[in-house]
Amino acid sequence: MIDKQARKWLIAIFVVTLATRLTLAFLIPNFTYDSYFHLRQVEHITNTGLPLYEDPLSYGGRELVFLPFFHYFIALFDLFLPLELVAKIIPNLLIAGLTIIVYLLGKKITADTPAALFSALVAGFLPILFFTNALTVESLFFPLVFLAIYLFMNLPEKKYVYGYITVFLLLSLTSSATFLLLVGFGIYLLLSLVEGKKINRAELELILFSTFFYLWIQLIFFKSVLLQEGIGFIWQNIPSAIIAEYFPAISITQALVLVSIIPFVAGIWVVYRSLFQLKNTRAFLLISLVISTTILTWLRLIQFEASLGFVSIILAILFASFYQEALIFLAKTKIAHLHRRFSLALIILLLPTLVYPALAAAWQQEVPSxxxxxxxxxxxxxxxxxxxxxxxxxxxxxxxxxxxxxxxxxxxxxxxxxxxxxxxxxxxxxxxxxxxxxxxxxxxxxxxxxxxxxxxxxxxxxxxxxxxxxxxxxxxxxxxxxxxxxxxxxxxxx
Amino acid sequence: MKPNDFTWSRTLERGIFNTDNPIFKYIIEHQQRYLLAVLIVVLFLPLLFNSLLGKPLLIGAESYYHLSQAQLAGWRNLEYYPLSLAQNFLPERALALLPIALAISCYFLWHWLARRWEIPASMNLFLVFFIIISPWFLYAFTTLSAYGFFTFLVLLGLVLLYQKRLLFRYLAVFPLGLAAFFDLMSGVVVLLILLLYWHSRRLKKKTKLPGVMILFVLSLLLFQWLVLKKNLVLGPFHLQSPISDLVSDLGGLQGVGLFMILLAVLGMGIIWKKRQFLGAYLFVPVLIAGYLYSTQVMFFLGMLICFFAALGFVALLEDQWILQKVKEFTCLLLILGILFSTLSYFNRFPTYSPTGAEVEVLHWMKDNTNPNTVIFSAPEQGPYIRYFAERPAFYALREGMNKRGEVTRAILKANYIQELFPLLEANHISLLYLTPTLKARLPADQGLLFLLKNERFKLVHSHEGSEVWVFS
Incomplete structure (x- = not known):
């Protein structure tokens, strides 16, 4: 349960994030180029009830394969509101909603309300997520995946078990990037074995179920892709001339810009420190996810932007640990009396390093005129x-x-x-x-x-x-x- | 099953795969008949597809390789004598029933052994079920496969080995010896089986039989290797790809489903922890190495994967989960995933060679070309050319990479007539047979397909995408 004071601050963060996003979304005309594919799919579902799997226009006529839940989700709103309005509001609402999930996760790992609120604030203004005019699957995927992580961290209570299963089912039908979560679970189990940490039996059972369910869904939807492209389906048949744009080498500079310097550095610092005391940290699962995503990105098995978005949200959550540890450290120093000013100082520091890059990222979105x-x-x-x-x-x-x-x-x-x-x-x-x-x-x-x-x-x-x-x-x-x-x-x- | 025991809600409450569940219990008790029914259905379905599509009932290059060899059966290849007899007395379409008859015989032999070895009923149910719905098994027993016959001989040999009378046990040397004779890999597999048999017998009864059999098979192996210079593995009969030949979901000709592999990994981990069936691990490095050498070994590897998968699945069923409902869903998902792989395999079945169009063109070549004409085509077409067209193929896959193999590769990659014509002339190639599969592999507007527009090539026959070109 969120206490009253925290709830007020959280709602404020949510509203400010949403308001900023919607303002930019309506100020900037049109949508990003990729969004038009999804718009067309939503339109088709609204008109016929089915996704457009046999497209007569793309490439002059071809078969499409994709997971349809996101499009059905948007189409639901399209029944009541004009599509282009829905396409601007709903993705921004979903990403703004991420602040609440990040708060819950931050609270879970630190049990510290101010720390969790800071995490929520950071998550609300991550530059990599500030594509306000993008109607893309990631706008639903990120909130769902972190909701799944939150529910997973609260096992084995029954309501969380059913909640996790439901959310995971939806995730598997939303995006193939769900395998990020599964690989993270794998690293989590591996590190648990290495660290001699006792694995929660309920967690193991759900991980097994999740793995099999995800694979089954992927096989059903992408059977033809697997047959035609084999193991190359990972790289989505992207032409070799441009594959480096989708799977580039890891660039720290780009990461610093898109995640923003303070959350990036703070998050990496927390991960680094925690590696030496993994067994005892409540952020164990999150750190496993960071490690797994980094490995997959380095091996170029996942698109850089998707992985960076995922990692940036985790770093935002880990910012709560950083905040908490920073305060504890400050209390031991000679300037301990300044600890009350610390939050204010942090906000002042975050504004230019987080909000400005986020706004810049929004303005620099590639949209047609x-x-x-x-x-x-x-x-x-x-x-x-x-x-x-x-x-x-x-x-x-x-x-x-x-x-x-x-x-x-x-x-x-x-x-x-x-x-x-x-x-x-x-x-x-x-x-x-x-x-x-x-x-x-x-x-x-x-x-x-x-x-x-x-x-x-x-x-x-x-x-x-x-x-x-x-x-x-x-x-x-x-x-x-x-x-x-x-x-x-x-x-x-x- | 008592009427009072059964209501749908109570059945579902107990869980689908629970031995308290009356339906599941009934299936386990009467598994032999149900599994036999499944076996017959899955083996006859491909025949039905082929018949409806106007294709020959037998598919697979290996089938036609063996049929061609049987037509030439003599003292040099005595092992083809039984097939030669079958060819003489049975109509061609009836030959398609031979592998099915073998499969059913293997089925009954296995059940005898399962009772003898006291394999738990649930283990046997899932082991046999996984095997008979696996693509590698379906492919082996819907084609004339040497390894299909190998399985029958090994099972027969094992049944004889476990007879009470000593005479029958010594008779086992014949089928086991024959089984070891197909290629070196089959010999190695028989040897490993005999080693396990010897290990199981040495503590119970002092007998020389296992040792004698091992020595016999070992000497057969050495004879094949040093004197007959046999290949490690028969074939290949198709263009091999290690990953897709292993995972049938990636489009391979055989293979196992992805879920089967995952279950097998789980099974290997579980039984290693419990230190059970350690003898099975003996096969792991041998078969993996063999598979990396030639994916024809998929037959043996598939069997091993199904074995571990069955162990893994049964262990999952018997394990007490905290989240029982999640366990039920997981087991159901696994079965659905495995069945999905089988259905995907059946979906691809109609595309496997030889198609009706290919046979029509091959027969045309038989009727309209000189008997000595050498036909150039894709390497995997060799057995079909030999059998249907009754003409020598320029190069067949099982020859391995020799000079003709290199010439074939060069012809298929040639981009200019200055490269192509000397190759065709030097090798006296005057007839080219192109199948739709081969044409799909070649670039459309360059290379061989483009060079066919030259005036020296003439299209003399085509049917539904299969073409015959004359080079003059």
Whole structure:
């Protein structure tokens, strides 16, 4: 039970976090590029009751495989509210709700209310989570996974057992990244054996159940991916030219920026100290999760952003331990009388190092401009229904969502057989100077429409396609973004 | 089962896998008939699929390799004489019943041994169930597999070894000796089994029989290795991939399900702690090493995995959990996971060679080409070319990496006619047979598929994606 005073502060933190997030979400137009895939899925569920597993537009027509719970969850709200409003409110509400879960976890490991409140404050403004315009699975995954961890830490009380099972079931249907939790459990058991710590029998039983349930769900949903890609399914069929963007080497600099310096340093310090007295620490499970996630990231078995988000929340929770230990340390020093000012000093320190980077991260989100959105919407009017449109990889979902047209490529790579070739061809279309080569590629994919946005211009340092001429290309839309129709083929001339 | 014992709610309360549960208890008591029913269903289902799809009833390159060898049975390959007789007296479609007959015979032989060894009923139920729904078992006993016959001979030998009369025990040397003769690995496995038998007998009764048998099998092994120069493992008959051949969920031809492997790991840990069935650990390093050499060893490894998995599952069932309901769900999940792997395997079954289209094209080659024409194709097609088209294949997988293997690889990787034509001419290749599987492996707009557009190649026959090209 949360005491009255703590509840007030917690609600304040939640409200401030939510208010900040929603303000930014509505100030910044549109959504991040990846969000449009999820928007389309939610829309389809609202209209038909089923996810869009056979997509006629993505890659010109393909099979999709993904876990659908997140989309059903959002679709539930879409029944009552407009989708784009739901897409801005619900993810921000979920991430703001993380502050409450982090508070509970911080309280669990320290039994110290102020320390837990500080954890909640830190979690509320983590830069890595401050993507306010992102409708992504992580917005549900992170709250669920930490709720599962909290329930797990309260075993074997019956209500927590059933709570954990329910939450874990939902987690398994939300994201494959749930395996982070399972690997963490594995490291937890291993460290328990090494440290001679007695393993709680109920925990072991639930870990076993969780492992088997997770694997079963993954096998059911991703059977076709496993058959086609084998063990390579871990890397999601991402083209080799860009895989380093998804699975980069660990960068401490990037981690410091995205987690924020004080929580990062404090959390790592707590982990380091705790390693020497693991058996006695209540944060044992959390530390195991940090270790497992670090190992998986180092081995490039998990996307860096996902792992960093996960670790940053754990470091935020461990900040409670840091706070508590710092106060104990302070009490032993000659400046012990200043301990009351310590909290204030910490808040003052956190504001610029946490809040400012969080706001900056929000402002720097990659979202399409209003002009680009209009350009994509006009595809519906300016092109026939079966048209295939070239756009940047990240703009692929805009072609399908706003334009309702087929794209050449987008960020859903699984089960696409010729992904390397397709990616290379899509890049060539922006960089080649040879018209014959470009038209040959367009013929190969039956591409008749080309879009060039300001993003594309910046990316490839071009103002227009190098092979453009008026004989073969007709402009059908002109603004900052331009849309061209090709009238030539290598086989026949129109 | 007494009527008063049974209500659904009480049954579920007791837990599905609880021996107090009357349904579960009934299944355990009458497991022989139920398991036999499952065995017959899972073995006949592939035949039904193949029949409905217009495919030959027998699948697998190994089946057609053995059938081709049986057609040439003589004093050099006497071991094919029984199959040769079967070929002569039975219609071709009836040959598909041979592996099923073997499987059913193995089933009854095993049950005799299980009673003799006093294997606990629940252990036997899950062991046999796991084995008969495993893809490696299904593949071995729906094809003409040497290891399928090996299993029958070993079980027969063990049944004879455990007879009371000494004469029957000495007769065991025949089936066990034959079983050791397939390849070196089968000999090693028989040797290990005899070592365990010897270990189990030495404390009970002083007898020379185990020692004699071990020496006999050892000398057979040495004879095969030094004189006959047999391979360690028969085959290979398919393109091997260690991971997907082990985990059937990753698309392998055989293998076991992922859950089976997890259960086996659990089982190994549990029985190591309890210091039980330590003899089984003898097989672990041998079979793993054998598997890394050739995934054909999956047959033996699969058996071992199922054994440990059954032990693990029974240990899970018998263990008292704090969260009993979680235990029930976990056991149910495991069974569902294992069944899912089997269903996935059946789902892929219709795609396994030879397909009806491939057979049609192979028969066309038989009817329309010179008997001495050498046919170039994917290495795994060798046995089908030999059997259906009655023509020599340029290269077959089981030859190992020899000069022809290198030439085959070079032809499939050639990007220019300057690379390709000299290879075809030097090796007198005039006929190329391309299956849909081979074409899917090759790049569409470069390499061999692109070079086929050259005027020196002519498409002479095609049927549902299988093509025959003449090179002149």
């Amino acid at each position: 209003e002009e680009e959105v209009i350009a994509f919407k006009t595809l519906q009017v300016n092109t026939p229904p079966d048209a295939r449109v070239l756009a940047l990889l990240k703009e692929g979902h805009l072609v399908t969502y706003y334009g309702q047209r087929k794209n050449l490529m987008d960020g859903q790579f699984a089960l696409i057989p010729d992904i390397e070739e397709r990616f290379a061809d899509s890049q060539l279309l922006y960089t080649t100077s040879f018209q014959t080569q470009a038209i040959g590629i367009m013929d190969k994919y039956n591409l008749r429409y080309l879009m060039i946005t300001s993003q594309a211009r910046k990316r490839f340092d071009i103002t227009i396609f190098k092979y453009f001429d008026t004989d073969c290309f007709q402009r059908i839309y002109k603004n900052e973004t331009r849309v061209y129709k090709t009238t030539c083929t290598l086989t026949t001339l129109e």
